[in-house]
Structures are given as structure tokens and as C-alpha cells.
Amino acid sequence: WRQASLRWPSFPSAGSACQTSTSRPPSGPPPHTALQLHMWGRRGVFADSFRCHSVSLLAAEQHRDGNELEYSDKIILPPSSLEKLAHLEVTYPMMFELANPRYVARRLHCGVLEFIAQEGMVYLPYWMMENMHLNEGDIVHLKSASIPKGRFVKLQPQTTDFIKISNPKAVLESSLRKFSALTKGETFRILYNKKKYDIGVVEVKPEGPAFAPNAPQAVCIIEADVEVDFEAPADYVEPPKQPSPVASPLSTSPLTKSPLAGPSMGAPILDGDSSDEEMSDAKPFEGSGFRLDGKPIKAPKSSPPPSTSMLGNGAVKVGVRIGGDGSVLGGGFPASGGQTLGGGQTLGGGQTLGGG
Template identity: 40%
Template sequence: MFGFNMFQEITRPFNMTYRCFSVSMLPGNERQDVERGGKIIMPPSALEQLTRLNIVYPMIFKLTNKKSKRLTHCGVLEFVADEGKVYLPHWMMANLVLEEGALLQIESVSLPVATFSKFQPLSEDFLDITNPKAVLENCLRNFSCLTTGDVIAIKYNAKVYELCVLETMPGNAVVIIECDMNVEFAPPVGYKEEEHISRGEGSTEDGMDEDPAVMMPDPGFKAFSGEGNRLDGKKKKLISESDSEPQTSTSRQAYVRGIPDYDYVIGTLRFIRNSRPSSAKEEAQTDSFQAFKGEGFTLRTAKSQN
């Protein structure tokens, strides 16, 4: 006795040709989710045909531009396009060198699971990202597969970064859905490492450059020896070195900045001012002064006695 399904079903490939357009041409609201990923939008008839052909999931397709002989791989996001049309992200159309309304061949394929991939940023601005691997991992959630040689576009902080897929393993095209993939980054295009000055002539043991002109000042140099001008146009009065010395009284010692006052008494404050010496008349007035010796007055008027 023989039961049903005694022979294994043969998987037939999906192979169709459509008119391709960018996502911006898709009717309705703007679809940023399509632009940020690696999936396309196909017509409903494609879904009906795929279900009859017993396609292996996840659905992966090879896109081929026969004119330029350029190809790439992608997944499918939705089946809502108009019949005979497919909508692609802008970066994918640039890789395939496609114009609006050009013919595009779409075939169903089966790709190995990714284990390794290497990317090269096309701009040095990518180095400003604090954690590029985490950003890339988050953006690749909108991709189904990667193809060696493609230039993918990811968006982060309202800025688009382009990355070239330099290498993928174990094949030139791999599936990145639910996989453990190691990621490496190549230096960005145009990036040059900083040239470090080797220790040699003109450097000290500490690694700092030693310039004799800087380390040894001119013996005839005098700081702040320039001339000054007044705003009212009058000539500035020249001050001799003897006049520039501060005048101090005989009662206290001249204050020199940077030398501590060894006679300081804890709990006292001294306010040092550049004042002229007090005259003998002022000293006499100071000595004759007595606190709280003034006259007092009362606001109450005395009662008159009859």
C-alpha cells in the first residue's frame, strides 16, 4: 500500500521580470522603513505564485540588471505594489545602476547563513559614532542578506552613512537572519593615520620636543616693556624706577608678594594698602580720639513747672 506524498516535492524557482521604481514613487505616505533596509516591495501576484512554488523560507531573491550585468540580493517586505512593478530602496537602485521604470529580473535563491562580514565606511564621519558595531547591528535588522561589493546605506542620528561590504563568509552572498556573525571594519576611505614623531633629534627623554629658541629666552628680553597710550591723546607721564617703588610708612614693613608673614597672629586680618605716610597732625588727632565721648540728646521734652 502506498500513501500520499510518497515522492518528495520538487522546489521550483521563482523567476520574473518587473518594472522597478524607487520607494519615493510608491503611492501613499513616505516609507522610510524601506529606505533604511535591504528589502523590496512586490505585487500581490508574486505572493500567490511563490506559495504555489513551495519556496524555502526566508524568501531571498537575486536581482539582476541584464544591461549593466550588476546583481545583488534582498528580501521582501510587503506584497502591496502595483501589478508588474517592484519598489526598491534608493541605494539598491544605485548599486544595480537602474533608472526609474527599468526592467529588473528577480529570481528566488537559497543562501548560506553568514558567519563573518567586513565593512568599509565611505566617509570619515563614521568614526564619530561612539559604538559603531552596535549601530550597525541595529540597522542590519532591516536587512535579510548581504552581498559582497554592495554599498549599503544606514541612518543614525538623522544622518546617512554609506558602507561598502568588502567581504562575507562563507560565500559572496549570505543570509543574516538569526545568525551569529562576526563584524570587522576597515579604515574609512581617505583616512590617514596620524604620523607620530619618533624619538630622535629635537626630542627629550620625556617625548616632548625641545626647541632651543623656546627653552632659552633672550637675555636682553624684558617682559611688558612696551609703551602705552592714553585715550585722551595726552602723553603718558614717565615713572622712574625710584618713583615706582611703593612708599611705606615707618610703622610697618613693606609687603613683598610671595613671602609669608611670619609675625601673623591667628584670628586677625590685615588689609595692606598703598597709602602715604600719616602726618604729625593726623597722628595727634588719632591719639586724642576717644570712643563714645560725644553728647547725648533726648526726644522727650521737659515738663514746665508752674
């Protein structure tokens, strides 16, 4: 291709029968008709218009793998474009600029894969058609372009799914081998593990001087050492910051409900000694208690007064004889007040129990 772009075809000599007085010298470029000049543009620049279609249509017609055509930036031109490019001094590698006449603000740069399209048609990856707002059969303007090699690019994944890949940089490096150029503002598409990822181009920097004013900000990445940086995904949302632990104010403390913490009690006096001698003349506590949880204190349950006698209030009979059937046979002297048991003490009518 380099030789074809630099060599002009040979022409008849000055003595030939077909030579006319108006012919150009053999060393000059070949004569071009007005139609050819209109289609080719100025010398060294290829420019033409085509009806665009997605590469998936060509893949379906030729039973090819559509992924190889879709996830790249290579276009497919008709054979006539190859003939025109062969007569022009187009820089290598061949780069082209695509523009939508109805949306001139967006321009993309790409390479060429094959020259097998039907005449008047060009096949584009569908993501390029989306970027330029093109539909099937729309007119697209195409011209050759010379862009510098890239030194730095900043990319932005459109979804957080891309950063969840174990090694996103290695995946991107492998995918970009199918690409020829990157244009600032475009969003290209790659395929990894049967899943599509859209990557936006945020910034590009060329080797050498910066871009000239009004020049397209696009770089060639073929055989270039490009530094790649990533920006946060477009749909990334930072998690809310956790508030730092702060001590609760005193107003929310349950101790504020305690009468001990009130201002009426004053500061505690701790100078005295709590010995038994000093506390002997202290007055008994006459206040009321309270619960820390604020609930009312339940009144203590009343218990019956204790009995003054171990034997109860019933009369005690002493010396009672009981028969075999359990009936009382006789005897028995009721104990009167002041009676005691044991130790030879007398009960009632002079009878003595135990010890004498």
C-alpha cells in the same frame, strides 16, 4: 508560507466527469501551461522581470514613512508574485537575487516586505538602485535564491563620520535588523541621528563550507550569529608621522664660528696650575675679543683725563671778606703752587690757616 510552499491543491478524482485520459494522477504536481513554465522557471525557482521604482514613490503615494522603507533591503512585489510563490517550493526565509540586464556584473540579494505593488512593477530602496546602476522605470531581473547563513562579515564605512559615533557597533547592530542579506561588494545605507551613512561590504563568510566556485558570495543574516569586523574608512588618511628628535649636527652649531673651536688653536693644555706665583711672569693679553652673537665690538667711550687737584684749575682765594650784598670787600690771597690747606701750613705771604 511554509505550508503553502509544500502543499499542492487538490484535484478531481479519476471517476470525475472532468477527468480526461491525459490527466495526471492526483498525487502529482498540477499541470502548467507553457506560459506558466516560462514565467515561473523550473520547479522551486521563481523568476520574473519588472520595472523598478524607488520606495520613496510608494511612500509618497500612500503617505507612509519613507525611512522605514528606504533604509533596509526589503523590496515590494505585486500580488501576482505572491500567487506564483505559493505554488513553488521556495526556501524560507524568502531571498531574491536582483540583476540589471545591462550591468550583469553587479548582483544583489534581498528580502521581500510586502506584495502591494502595481502589476509589473517592483519597488526598491534607492541605495540598491544606485548599486546596480538602475534608473526609475528600468527593467530588473528577479529570481528566488537560496543563500547560507553568515558567520563573518567585514564592513568598511565610506566616511570617517561613522567612526566618530560613540558606539558604532551598537548602531550597526540595530540598523542591520532591517536587513535580510549581505552581498560582497555592495554598499548599503543606514540612518542614525538623522544622518545617512554608507557602509561597504568587503568580505562575507558562510557557516559551514566556503562558497563554491562561481557561486554568489552572499549570506543571510536573519537569526544568525554573525561576527562583524571593520576596515578603515574609505576616505581615511593616516596623519603624517612626527620625526623623532635628533641632535643637530656640529656644522650648524654657532660654536663653529668661534676661533676657540677652530683647528688652529689645538687641544687645550690643562696640566698647569693657575696660581698667582706662576701667573706673575705671564705676558698681558694682546689679542682682541669677540662677541658670541657675531656682532662687532663697540669701542669704549673716551672719558676726560682725571684732574690732579680736587679744587680744579682755578685760583683759590683765601681770607676773602664778603659784604651783605655778596660783593667782595677785600683781602684774598691767591693760592700759589704747592699751597696746602689745614694743619697750620703757610699760604702766600706768611698767613697761616688753622692750628697756628
